[in-house]
Structures are given as C-alpha cells and as structure tokens.
Amino acid sequence: MRFIKILSCKMAMKLLSSVKCFGGEQRIYSHASEVLGCEMKFGVYMPPSAVEDHAECPVLYFLSGLTCTQDNFIQKSCFQQHAAKHGIVVVNPDTSPRGLNLPGEDDHWDFGSGAGFYVDATEAPWSKNYKMYSYVTQELPKLVNANLPVLPNKRGIFGHSMGGHGALICALKNPGVYQSVSAFAPISNPINCPWGKKAFNGYLGGNEETWKNWDATELATAYAGNPLEILVDQGSQDNFYKEKQLLPENLLNAAAENDHLQLIYKNREGYDHSYFFIATFLGEHFDHHAKFLKA
Amino acid sequence: MRFIKILSCKMAMKLLSSVKCFGGEQRIYSHASEVLGCEMKFGVYMPPSAVEDHAECPVLYFLSGLTCTQDNFIQKSCFQQHAAKHGIVVVNPDTSPRGLNLPGEDDHWDFGSGAGFYVDATEAPWSKNYKMYSYVTQELPKLVNANLPVLPNKRGIFGHSMGGHGALICALKNPGVYQSVSAFAPISNPINCPWGKKAFNGYLGGNEETWKNWDATELATAYAGNPLEILVDQGSQDNFYKEKQLLPENLLNAAAENDHLQLIYKNREGYDHSYFFIATFLGEHFDHHAKFLKA
Numbered sequence: 082m083r084f085i086k087i088l089s090c091k092m093a094m095k096l097l098s099s100v101k102c103f104g105g106e107q108r109i110y111s112h113a114s115e116v117l118g119c120e121m122k123f124g125v126y127m128p129p130s131a132v133e134d135h136a137e138c139p140v141l142y143f144l145s146g147l148t149c150t151q152d153n154f155i156q157k158s159c160f161q162q163h164a165a166k167h168g169i170v171v172v173n174p175d176t177s178p179r180g181l182n183l184p185g186e187d188d189h190w191d192f193g194s195g196a197g198f199y200v201d202a203t204e205a206p207w208s209k210n211y212k213m214y215s216y217v218t219q220e221l222p223k224l225v226n227a228n229l230p231v232l233p234n235k236r237g238i239f240g241h242s243m244g245g246h247g248a249l250i251c252a253l254k255n256p257g258v259y260q261s262v263s264a265f266a267p268i269s270n271p272i273n274c275p276w277g278k279k280a281f282n283g284y285l286g287g288n289e290e291t292w293k294n295w296d297a298t299e300l301a302t303a304y305a306g307n308p309l310e311i312l313v314d315q316g317s318q319d320n321f322y323k324e325k326q327l328l329p330e331n332l333l334n335a336a337a338e339n340d341h342l343q344l345i346y347k348n349r350e351g352y353d354h355s356y357f358f359i360a361t362f363l364g365e366h367f368d369h370h371a372k373f374l375k376a
Numbered sequence: 377m378r379f380i381k382i383l384s385c386k387m388a389m390k391l392l393s394s395v396k397c398f399g400g401e402q403r404i405y406s407h408a409s410e411v412l413g414c415e416m417k418f419g420v421y422m423p424p425s426a427v428e429d430h431a432e433c434p435v436l437y438f439l440s441g442l443t444c445t446q447d448n449f450i451q452k453s454c455f456q457q458h459a460a461k462h463g464i465v466v467v468n469p470d471t472s473p474r475g476l477n478l479p480g481e482d483d484h485w486d487f488g489s490g491a492g493f494y495v496d497a498t499e500a501p502w503s504k505n506y507k508m509y510s511y512v513t514q515e516l517p518k519l520v521n522a523n524l525p526v527l528p529n530k531r532g533i534f535g536h537s538m539g540g541h542g543a544l545i546c547a548l549k550n551p552g553v554y555q556s557v558s559a560f561a562p563i564s565n566p567i568n569c570p571w572g573k574k575a576f577n578g579y580l581g582g583n584e585e586t587w588k589n590w591d592a593t594e595l596a597t598a599y600a601g602n603p604l605e606i607l608v609d610q611g612s613q614d615n616f617y618k619e620k621q622l623l624p625e626n627l628l629n630a631a632a633e634n635d636h637l638q639l640i641y642k643n644r645e646g647y648d649h650s651y652f653f654i655a656t657f658l659g660e661h662f663d664h665h666a667k668f669l670k671a
Contacts, residue, residue: 101611159655161655259424352396353396
C-alpha cells in the first residue's frame with residue numbers, strides 16, 4: 082500500500098545537483114525512504130536523448146561495493162560516456178541506510194554503514210532499516226518509474242564486488258524483472274567467504290539455511306526462470322579474489338549445470354579490484370546490457 | 377649542474393604503485409625534488425605500446441587546478457582510455473611543493489599548498505621552494521626522459537584552470553619545446569583576476585610589471601616563436617568564468633592579433649568547471665595533441 086502512495090506523489094524525490102556531462106545530465110537526488118526509514122541519496126544519469134528529446138529510455142541500476150556511496154561510481158568510472166552513447170538512464174543508489182545511529186553501525190567497514198549487502202535483515206537491531214534488497218528491487222524502481230522518463234519494462238542491473246553480489250541476486254530472485262545483468266568482481270558465493278559469513282550472520286542470524294536465499298551461487302543452482310545471460314568480469318590480480326572473498330568459480334560451476342543460465346566469464350589478466358578495472362571494461366558491459374535493453 | 381646529476385641517476389624516482397588500466401599501467405612515482413626542496417609525487421600513465429612493446433612514446437604533461445594533487449586527474453577523468461588509444465605517455469605532477477611547513481602555507485585554498493600557480497616565486501618565504509615553473513619545464517622532464525621510454529622531442533602540455541594557465545605559459549615561454557598545447561577553462565589573464573592578483577602578489581611581489589612574464593594573455597601578445605595552435609575549451613555555465621576569474625576572451629583577443637598563434641576556442645554550452653566537463657571533451661584534446669605529437 083505504501084508504494085501506491087509513492088506512485089501518487091510526484092514530489093517524492095528532491096534534486097540536489099545536476100551537472101552536464103557527455104551531452105546529458107548527471108544528477109543527484111534525495112528522498113525519504115519508507116522502506117529504510119531514512120533519507121537516501123541516489124545518482125541518476127540522463128542521457129542526451131532523455132534530456133533533449135524527452136525520450137523514454139531503458140534504465141540500468143548500478144550497485145556499488147563496500148564503503149562506497151553513490152558518488153564513487155559517478156566520479157570515478159566515466160560510465161556516462163557509455164550511457165550517453167546507448168541512450169540508457171543509469172540509477173545508482175547508496176550502499177546502506179544512513180544516519181540511523183544504530184549501536185555498532187559505524188564500527189566496521191564491512192558491516193553496517195556502507196555495507197548493507199543488498200539483503201533484507203531479519204535480526205535486531207538491523208531488521209527495521211537494513212532492507213536494501215526491498216529498497217533496490219521495489220521502492221527505488223517505483224520512485225524512478227513514477228518520476229523519470231524510463232521504460233519500466235526495460236530494466237537492467239549490474240554492480241561491483243558487494244554490488245555485483247547484489248545485482249546477481251536481484252536478477253536471479255526476480256525472473257523477468259531484469260532483462261539484463263552483469264557484474265564486476267562479484268562476491269559470488271557469500272555463504273562461503275569471510276565477508277559474506279560476517280554480514281549474513283549479523284543481518285540474517287545464525288541459521289545458515291536462510292542464507293542460501295541471498296547467495297548468487299545457490300540461487301543460480303535453483304534458478305528456473307526465463308533464460309538469463311550473465312556477464313561477469315574478474316581481474317586476475319584482484320587481492321580479494323586471491324583471498325577467496327569472491328569465489329566466481331563457484332558461480333561459474335552452478336551456471337554450467339543450469340540450462341536456464343548462460344554465464345559469460347571473463348578473466349582479465351593483470352587487473353585488480355579498483356575502478357581502473359571497472360572503467361576499462363565498462364564499455365563492454367554497456368554493450369551487453371544494450372543488447373537486451375534496446376532489443 | 378644539478379640536472380646532470382639527476383640524469384646520471386636512474387634510481388632518482390621511486391615507484392609507489394602501478395595499476396593496470398586500459399591495457400597499460402597507471403603508476404605513481406615519488407622523487408626528491410632538488411628544485412622544490414621536498415619529496416614530490418607524480419602520475420605516469422604508460423600506454424599498452426610502452427608496456428608491451430617497450431616502444432618510445434610521445435609524452436604529454438597535464439597540470440591540475442587549485443586544491444588538486446596528482447590524484448584528481450588520474451581518478452576522475454578516465455584520460456587513460458585516450459592515452460592508450462593514441463600511444464601517449466601522460467605525466468601529471470602535483471600542484472605545489474608539499475610538507476615544507478612554511479608559515480601560512482596551508483592557510484588559503486588558493487595560495488600556498490595546492491596552489492603553486494606554476495611560477496618561480498621571488499618573494500620570501502616562497503622563493504626558496506615555490507618554483508613550480510622550473511619543476512614542470514625542467515626538472516620533471518629531465519627525470520622522465522632519463523627514466524621512461526619517451527621521445528624527448530615529442531612533448532605536449534595541457535591543464536585545467538590554474539593548470540590551464542600553467543600549460544599555456546609553459547608553451548608560450550618555451551617556443552619549440554612543446555609541440556602541442558591545450559587547456560580546459562584556463563586562468564587566461566591572471567594579472568587581471570582576483571586569484572591571479574593574490575597569487576602573483578604573494579609569490580612575485582608588488583611590482584606588477586614582473587607579473588606579465590607569467591600571464592598567458594601578455595605572453596600571447598608578445599609571442600614570436602614557431603607557429604602554435606592552441607585548443608581551449610570553456611563551459612558556459614562555469615561559475616569561475618562568470619566571476620571573471622578565467623577571462624578567456626582576453627587570450628582570444630591577444631591570439632587574434634598575433635600571426636604566430638592560432639587559438640581554437642570552444643564555448644561548451646551548459647558545461648561547468650568540473651571533471652565531468654573535462655571528461656566529456658578529453659578525447660578531442662587527445663586528438664589535438666596526437667595531431668602534433670604523432671606527426
């Protein structure tokens with residue numbers, strides 16, 4: 082019911098800034114999130130076709146990694162050049178609720194603020210606000226669809242690291258909702274890596290069986306939806322890959338066993354986990370998304 | 377004499393980091409600058425041709441604006457994609473000496489640290505260290521030429537804002553040394569704007585006649601060297617342009633009166649002073665430099 086209220090309110094988002102970039106506009110908006118119970122910021126890039134011709138465009142969501150806000154991707158990737166070329170609106174949210182002052186929220190760089198892990202928490206004190214999955218898959222798209230010139234049925238999602246995990250689970254848990262999906266160095270099997278175990282234990286509690294609902298490798302094994310072609314890039318010199326935080330091979334194996342999934346896995350020799358890696362291969366990711374979103 | 381010493385010492389620069397990016401390597405080096413009397417960092421992008429084939433490449437220097445270090449351009453512009461495409465080494469220094477603890481050095485964002493203005497100071501206490509002009513035109517190129525696979529006679533320079541001023545005066549004061557030059561939103565006539573007056577008064581003293589040796593518009597009026605084609609980009613919504621800190625029209629008029637100079641001036645409707653503006657038009661600047669450096 083609360084989403085109907087949002088849909089009916091065109092003033093629900095506030096423009097904080099807008100800068101011309103590659104012929105379009107890089108904007109930052111804020112809004113009062115009912116799902117998260119706090120004020121949230123997010124980026125919107127409007128390509129030239131949306132700004133000049135008021136054309137309705139496909140929309141691509143980007144989810145960032147640990148410690149990021151919406152600003153990192155906006156300022157460090159130059160994604161705008163690719164979005165401008167393809168005529169795609171790009172929306173990128175923050176990585177957690179903000180400013181709640183929950184006990185321990187800011188104690189760890191890999192849990193709490195900046196580390197929402199795109200799940201819906203079930204454990205106190207996180208369960209009231211840390212619902213980034215519902216935020217990213219429901220509240221934010223409804224807000225965007227109601228306020229911006231986007232094609233609601235042409236929606237893609239991608240992300241980096243923790244955000245790669247987020248993009249994968251959003252697509253795998255919602256067959257047909259996302260027409261395209263890709264990831265840079267995703268945390269591919271969080272129930273089996275230190276970052277994921279810490280986060281899921283904190284947000285979801287000690288019953289590891291429930292964790293599987295939020296794990297891309299587990300979801301890829303069980304996936305029975307419409308055919309999905311997933312692009313994953315991984316740098317060979319990524320220290321988090323070497324430390325087995327990312328485990329893309331597990332996802333690769335799960336997808337190989339599932340006829341509903343096709344995983345295009347690119348090992349990028351010599352690349353690390355940084356935005357330099359992302360920037361280098363971002364054009365290929367946009368080509369991948371455009372293939373489905375502009376079809 | 378001290379430069380001969382640097383030339384003879386291949387260990388004079390220390391590699392702090394190297395990240396693979398667009399097929400090449402984005403590096404940060406440090407070295408003990410004799411001219412500035414302090415440790416300095418600078419960025420070097422090695423294109424794929426330099427890394428893989430050990431090819432000697434043209435070298436392009438980028439000078440940043442007020443408050444920047446070497447990191448801003450490296451992290452926010454995605455220039456590496458263009459340098460990779462053209463096979464050009466890019467070197468970008470810091471914007472002032474660092475860590476000297478001179479009285480007042482850190483009191484102003486537009487003077488002292490982060491604001492060296494690419495002049496050789498003559499006034500105490502700045503005159504001992506604040507010699508960014510000699511650093512950029514002499515010490516740094518000698519270090520680069522001695523340690524990296526660059527073609528010493530294929531050298532270009534460009535910059536942004538204060539760094540645009542720096543690039544213009546370096547080229548105009550050294551006919552034949554820089555084969556190409558361009559600028560984004562340069563401080564084009566510093567002796568007639570608040571930023572320039574404050575900086576030149578502090579670094580050069582109260583005799584305004586001496587300031588003209590460091591002013592792009594004055595130097596463009598007097599220029600009698602080999603023909604030089606200068607590309608300048610200016611955003612129409614740049615607040616510093618509106619506040620008359622940049623005054624590109626004065627440079628345009630001076631160049632129009634001088635047969636040795638051709639100024640290609642681009643008014644970019646709706647763009648501001650940010651790295652989004654730089655990123656948008658960076659490809660055209662690399663095309664401009666490549667025309668001369670790859671000739």
